[in-house]
Amino acid sequence: MPELPEVETVRRGLAERVVGRRIERVEVGRERTVRRTSREAVIDGLQGTTMLEAGRHGKYLLCPLDSGDTLMVHLRMSGQLLLAPEGAQRPPHTHVALHLEGGEELWFVDPRTFGEVVVFDPDNVAVELPEVANLGVDPLSEAFTRAEVARLLRGRKRAMKALLLDQHVIAGIGNIYADEVLHRTKLRYDHLSSDLSTRKAGQVHDAIADILGAAVAAGGSTLRDARYVDLMGGGGYYQDFHRVYDREDQICLTCGKARIVKTVVAGRSTHYCPRCQR
């Protein structure tokens, strides 16, 4: 569920409401959520610490603590971070609860349990969280330029959809926004990245920046199942602006003629306009 815009919305909530407040007590329910290390490592690593800032790289939340360690949270498919009053009724599948100074709790809720909570030493990230060390450029960072995107895309011979989803190249794009970016740039999912002109690669850069930026401004995309919500439990509304995702058989909003096709590519649902995208 959550891709960069949704994770960024959660990050902003943490920056506004959790950074600077001491974590007084930690509860870990389900062991699977902390499988990377252990229940003890997460409890001992968080208890008594304070988040210095709320960071993000791609879909990974990375929050440095005053202990020198860093808290990593990945929401994967169904994870949520929710802020609630101390003692409030917890939803099912609340696997971690942080009791914050000032009488609130921060919950990690995750029905499918793909998500993770890790406390790690940032100086040792390559060993403790290698996938974080190997993340590609973040589209909201200064390093995300037209020239860099052209280099990343044109230097590889990959199907465009698979490449946009590859977190080692560009970090943060998931299935929804990959389809939206490809539609905006009129590229089909199987267009080879090595065939892009420099100009076209620049358009891909611009589409990523525009679409992710607009989605962040809209608070992300909350689909019918409402599995993505922000820290306060509110939904985003960028789903109202999707032009291909979840619009199977509907008329393309760009050409007004063809109907959106839904197919499966590399095991992922893929939506595109057969008339606009080549």
Place this chain on the structure above:
DNA sequence: CGATCTACCTGATGGC
């Protein structure tokens, strides 16, 4: 190297 498939889980949805 790259594409595809599978596995990890639970819940929502749709067909019968």
Place this chain on the structure above:
DNA sequence: TGCCATCAGGTAGATC
């Protein structure tokens, strides 16, 4: 209403 099959936004690892 109930049962069952199918599908879901992510990622890593195996296989070809």
